[in-house]
Amino acid sequence: MEIQWYPGHMTSARRMMQENIKLIDIVIELLDARVPGASKNPDIDQLAKGKFRLLLLNKSDLADPAATKRWKEYYEKQGFRVLLLDSRNRKEASAVGKAVQEVCKEKIERDRRRGIVGRPIKAMIVGIPNVGKSTFINSFAGKASAKTGNKPGVTKGKQWIRISKDMDLLDTPGILWPKFENPQVGTALGWIGSINDDILEKTGLAYELLTFLQKYYCNLLSDRYKITNGMSSEEALYQIADIRKCIKKGNEPDIDKAAKCLLDDLRSGKLGRITLEYPEG
Numbered sequence: 001m002e003i004q005w006y007p008g009h010m011t012s013a014r015r016m017m018q019e020n021i022k023l024i025d026i027v028i029e030l031l032d033a034r035v036p037g038a039s040k041n042p043d044i045d046q047l048a049k050g051k052f053r054l055l056l057l058n059k060s061d062l063a064d065p066a067a068t069k070r071w072k073e074y075y076e077k078q079g080f081r082v083l084l085l086d087s088r089n090r091k092e093a094s095a096v097g098k099a100v101q102e103v104c105k106e107k108i109e110r111d112r113r114r115g116i117v118g119r120p121i122k123a124m125i126v127g128i129p130n131v132g133k134s135t136f137i138n139s140f141a142g143k144a145s146a147k148t149g150n151k152p153g154v155t156k157g158k159q160w161i162r163i164s165k166d167m168d169l170l171d172t173p174g175i176l177w178p179k180f181e182n183p184q185v186g187t188a189l190g191w192i193g194s195i196n197d198d199i200l201e202k203t204g205l206a207y208e209l210l211t212f213l214q215k216y217y218c219n220l221l222s223d224r225y226k227i228t229n230g231m232s233s234e235e236a237l238y239q240i241a242d243i244r245k246c247i248k249k250g251n252e253p254d255i256d257k258a259a260k261c262l263l264d265d266l267r268s269g270k271l272g273r274i275t276l277e278y279p280e281g
Helices: 008-023 042-047 065-077 090-103 105-113 133-141 183-192 202-216 218-225 233-243 255-268
Strands: 026-032 052-058 081-084 121-127 159-164 167-171
Touching (some): 008 121, 026 042, 026 090, 052 065, 052 090, 065 081, 081 090, 090 105, 121 133, 133 167, 202 218, 202 233, 202 255, 218 233
Parallel strands (some): 052 081
Antiparallel strands (some): 159 167
16 A cells, blocks of 8 residues: 655754754654564664664564564664563663663763763653653653654654763654655554554555454454454455444444554454565565
8 A cells, every 4th residue: 555644843953953963862663563574763763873772562462473583683783782572561661771871881881981970871762753752761660751642643852851960861853754665664653653553544554454463463453353264355344344343324234443443453453463574685
């Protein structure tokens, strides 16, 4: 599915990141563990060139554990430090501070040799819309420091947050990149809710999702919706409409509502632990 969505505020947000990157020691990038490839903004690698890096595979509690293990190894081979994360879990979020200290140990040691002691590490937190940045920040800081919401675009501007005496964190708005070279990237981001639902053709998105799930997670479809092997995507969506009582006037199945139910069940984890793409190789 061809999806392009790049509102004007994302241009401003990217410019703000470029202006502030010189102040930053480490860039912490949140990825969605269900789509660790599609949710990795290629612009960030260029923006963060020369900076320490930490990748957080957020919402790992919603992803397929075996696939998450493969993705962690995939990014570690590229030289990234990678942590698995459920941003709502304060204990898991607090472990990020230790990882930041380890990743930045070269910088900390360099400061020590220069007689600079106690200077806090300056970190920038980045990620696509609806990846869970604000929830993570609130767990990490131990207080409600950032607005949260289950939709893209909650964070509108930058804000500095004091995490501890050892770290200051620059929060930034979630941004996408201007053009998806691979249409499947836009589809995957549509599935998880990182693109505004108002511009999506949800029925088509649901058909594509059902095709994927029939191939890789047919047991989960059977468990929740009694969908059987061999059903087409159209038949499966009618089955969801029947099971979830999505009915229009005249006792007709409401396919649009059934599509929304499917996407909501995926995003909330009610379908089960699912990963929607796999690393190369």
